[in-house]
Structure formats: structure tokens, C-alpha cells
Amino acid sequence: MRNLRIDHRLLLIANGRLSCGWFSLNAGLDRHGKTGAVAAIASVLLVMLSGCAGLPRPVAVTQIKPADIIVTAEESASLLFSEIGTELTIEIARWHNAADAAVSLTFDDGTLDQYLFAAPALEEHGMRATFFLIPGLMDGGIWNDSGTERLLFGWDAARSLHRRGHEIGAHTMTHGDLSRADRERVFWELSESQQQLQARIPGARVSTFAWPYWRSSHEARTVAAEIFAASRAGAASAARFREHGLPEARPIDRSAVNALALLPTHDPASWTAVADDLTSVGGWGVLSLHGVTDGVLADHAVGWQPLSLHQLRTVLSFLNDERYWVAPFGEVMDYIVRRDATTLTILSPPSAGGENAGRASARFVVSRSPEIQVRPGGSVTVVISNHGTACAAVVLADEQPLAVRCREGQALFDIPDGVAVIDLFLPYR
Numbered sequence: 001m002r003n004l005r006i007d008h009r010l011l012l013i014a015n016g017r018l019s020c021g022w023f024s025l026n027a028g029l030d031r032h033g034k035t036g037a038v039a040a041i042a043s044v045l046l047v048m049l050s051g052c053a054g055l056p057r058p059v060a061v062t063q064i065k066p067a068d069i070i071v072t073a074e075e076s077a078s079l080l081f082s083e084i085g086t087e088l089t090i091e092i093a094r095w096h097n098a099a100d101a102a103v104s105l106t107f108d109d110g111t112l113d114q115y116l117f118a119a120p121a122l123e124e125h126g127m128r129a130t131f132f133l134i135p136g137l138m139d140g141g142i143w144n145d146s147g148t149e150r151l152l153f154g155w156d157a158a159r160s161l162h163r164r165g166h167e168i169g170a171h172t173m174t175h176g177d178l179s180r181a182d183r184e185r186v187f188w189e190l191s192e193s194q195q196q197l198q199a200r201i202p203g204a205r206v207s208t209f210a211w212p213y214w215r216s217s218h219e220a221r222t223v224a225a226e227i228f229a230a231s232r233a234g235a236a237s238a239a240r241f242r243e244h245g246l247p248e249a250r251p252i253d254r255s256a257v258n259a260l261a262l263l264p265t266h267d268p269a270s271w272t273a274v275a276d277d278l279t280s281v282g283g284w285g286v287l288s289l290h291g292v293t294d295g296v297l298a299d300h301a302v303g304w305q306p307l308s309l310h311q312l313r314t315v316l317s318f319l320n321d322e323r324y325w326v327a328p329f330g331e332v333m334d335y336i337v338r339r340d341a342t343t344l345t346i347l348s349p350p351s352a353g354g355e356n357a358g359r360a361s362a363r364f365v366v367s368r369s370p371e372i373q374v375r376p377g378g379s380v381t382v383v384i385s386n387h388g389t390a391c392a393a394v395v396l397a398d399e400q401p402l403a404v405r406c407r408e409g410q411a412l413f414d415i416p417d418g419v420a421v422i423d424l425f426l427p428y429r
């Protein structure tokens with residue numbers, strides 16, 4: 001333990017509040033600034049107000065608590081290191097890699113054409129999708145869909161898709177219409193399909209579901225909410241999708257996430273126009289697809305309402321842009337849950353002296369609601385920006401360096417699950 005004296009004029013703009021003044025912090029900090037710092041920050045007092053040139057005077061003198069600078073999915077925070085004239089803004093990115101919008105491609109029924117044509121086309125663009133399978137029908141390989149015999153891919157193909165990074169979701173045991181089924185039947189269709197998929201595809205965590213025929217009932221959705229992290233609901237054409245309002249950063253009902261239908265009769269330009277609009281609202285676009293045809297496999301053998309490979313490739317090429325984060329349905333839902341449960345709370349105020357000569361630093365504690373359930377091994381993207389030097393930032397996560405990516409003057413990094421403390425260092429002259 002040793003005494004560290006920080007006596008800086010700081011401007012703190014956090015959570016929409018503005019305080020301006022002199023801090024006097026004279027506290028015992030251990031080398032890593034942990035427990036000592038918590039007590040110290042909690043006792044920081046605004047000891048003297050002084051005018052900050054060009055800025056409004058604060059309306060009240062208040063005690064600054066650690067919680068006064070927090071960063072959440074809803075609120076970014078700015079810190080001004082006034083002595084070195086550096087302002088740093090920190091925010092939790094709405095989507096992975098700070099993409100403007102998230103897009104999930106979902107394929108229902110597990111028809112053979114999806115395995116033969118869609119998966120390779122996706123992989124040509126480095127994309128992964130969600131395949132909602134019907135385990136009760138997969139052993140037979142043929143599904144009599146109201147008189148049409150469709151070819152389904154089998155378990156080896158399902159395991160291969162899982163190994164290649166695609167998501168396997170459930171689509172009931174029998175492909176029944178659950179909008180009029182009783183609670184017991186709904187529970188069986190959902191939980192049994194989840195368990196069979198997990199039992200026969202080693203390592204698969206089946207956390208998502210799609211409603212057959214896009215139909216559900218209020219009661220059925222309450223069952224789905226108990227079993228799955230997210231369920232994909234009905235789909236609409238681009239025009240209807242827009243009419244109902246573009247989806248935003250989190251679904252209104254995670255048991256009935258609306259989707260945009262891609263049907264061969266729709267103009268692909270209408271889909272790409274919706275995707276374009278999604279970037280302006282920062283939304284999550286879930287696309288619902290069925291068959292994909294190469295024009296050789298007989299139409300009756302492929303999935304319902306098949307897109308041509310050309311139509312699919314048109315959409316994939318459009319989405320192959322860093323404005324979009326294209327990821328499986330469950331992975332995006334996981335990001336939403338993780339993002340909304342994460343808080344960064346300042347532990348050490350911005351400082352630029354003592355052992356930090358030549359660089360400004362700030363330390364944040366990372367906390368997450370303990371009850372959330374997500375796949376382990378994920379991360380949340382954080383963006384820091386300032387006037388030109390953010391890309392020189394060095395970031396430590398629990399004292400281990402994190403990879404920092406630079407994009408348009410902003411620094412991006414991913415905080416992996418389990419990290420407790422983040423240190424930011426910015427060099428200055």
C-alpha cells in the first residue's frame with residue numbers, strides 16, 4: 001500500500017449530467033487500485049467549484065459516487081482529462097464489432113436443398129445461419145408436407161452444419177400448427193425437439209425455436225419463453241414488414257421475433273432496401289427462408305417457396321458489408337442479453353500523472369447481471385473515441401492486453417465473458 005495523490009481538475013459528463021470542479025483525492029491505493037480505490041472514489045468530494053471556461057456552471061455541488069460514471073447499453077459516458085485536453089467517450093456497442101445493424105438468416109424445415117445449396121453459398125461469404133430442424137421427421141428423410149414429399153437432410157448433415165458454426169434450432173417434432181394446441185402438446189413439441197437435437201448433435205446448445213407455419217398462440221408463447229432464449233415468429237413481405245415498423249435493438253417479444261419473408265415472388269431489391277433502412281434504426285433484421293433451388297433438383301423435392309440460388313446470392317452479396325453483423329439468430333439474441341446486462345462503472349478517475357506520466361488512464365469495473373443465461377465464450381464490443389488518438393489506446397482486461405481494432409478513428413475491442421476490470425491508457429505528448 002502506498003499513498004497516491006490525484007489532484008486534477010476534471011470535467012465529468014456522464015449519464016447526461018454535468019459536473020465541473022476540483023477533485024481532491026488523497027487515498028491509500030494498493031498497487032492494483034482495487035478495494036482502496038473503491039473506498040476512495042466513494043469518498044471523493046467536490047471540494048471547490050471553479051468556473052470551467054466556456055461551459056455552464058454546474059447547478060449543484062454534489063458528492064461524486066462511483067456510480068456517477070457508468071456506461072450501459074443505453075448510456076455512453078465522456079471523460080475529459082482537462083490537464084491534457086483529451087476527451088474520451090466510451091460506449092457499449094449496440095451490435096458486435098459496432099456494426100450498424102444485425103441480420104440473421106433463418107432456414108426452416110431442414111430440407112436437403114438447404115444443406116446442398118444454401119450452406120455453401122453462405123460459407124462463400126463467411127456467413128453462418130440458423131437451421132430450424134424437425135427431429136421427429138429426420139430419420140425418414142422424407143416429409144409429407146400436405147401432399148408434397150420434401151427431402152430432408154439427415155443427422156450427419158446436421159452435425160456437419162453445427163461443426164461448421166451454423167446454429168441448430170428446433171422446429172417441433174411433427175411440424176404441427178401449435179396455435180390451437182393445448183399446453184401439454186406445445187410443451188412436448190418444444191422440449192422434446194430441443195432434447196433430441198441436443199442428444200444427437202454433440203455440443204449443440206439448442207436455445208432457439210421457430211413456429212411452424214409462423215403460427216402461435218399467447219399460451220404457446222409463454223411455454224416457449226420457458227424453454228428457449230428466443231423464438232422466431234411469423235414473417236411478412238418487405239412492405240408489410242415496414243408497415244409494422246422496423247425492428248430495433250431488442251425484440252418486443254423474444255418468444256415471437258418478427259421476421260422478413262424472402263419469397264421467390266418478391267423483388268430482391270425490396271429486401272435490400274429494408275436492410276438499408278435497418279442501418280439507420282440500428283435494428284435486428286431476421287430473415288425467414290425455406291427452399292433454395294439450383295434449377296436442377298425437382299421443385300417438389302426442395303423446400304417450400306424456394307429462392308433461386310441467384311436470388312440468395314444477391315442478398316448475401318448485399319449483406320457482405322461491415323455495416324451488417326450477420327450472425328445466427330441465437331447468437332444475436334445472446335449479444336442482446338449480454339449487452340443489456342453489462343455495466344462499466346468507473347473505478348479510478350481519469351488520471352495523467354505519477355506513474356502514468358505520458359499517458360492518461362482510466363479504470364472501469366465490468367459487471368453483469370448474474371442471472372442471465374447465454375452461451376459461454378461470448379463478448380461485448382466496446383467503442384472508445386476521442387479527438388484523433390483513440391486508435392493509440394492500450395486496453396487491458398484483468399491486466400492482460402486486449403486486441404484493439406481501429407476503425408474511422410474509433411478504437412473497438414471485445415470484452416470477453418468473465419472479465420472484471422478494464423484499464424484504458426491513452427498516450428499524449
Ligand SMILES: [Zn+2]
Nearest residue numbers: 108109212213
Ligand atoms: Zn416449417
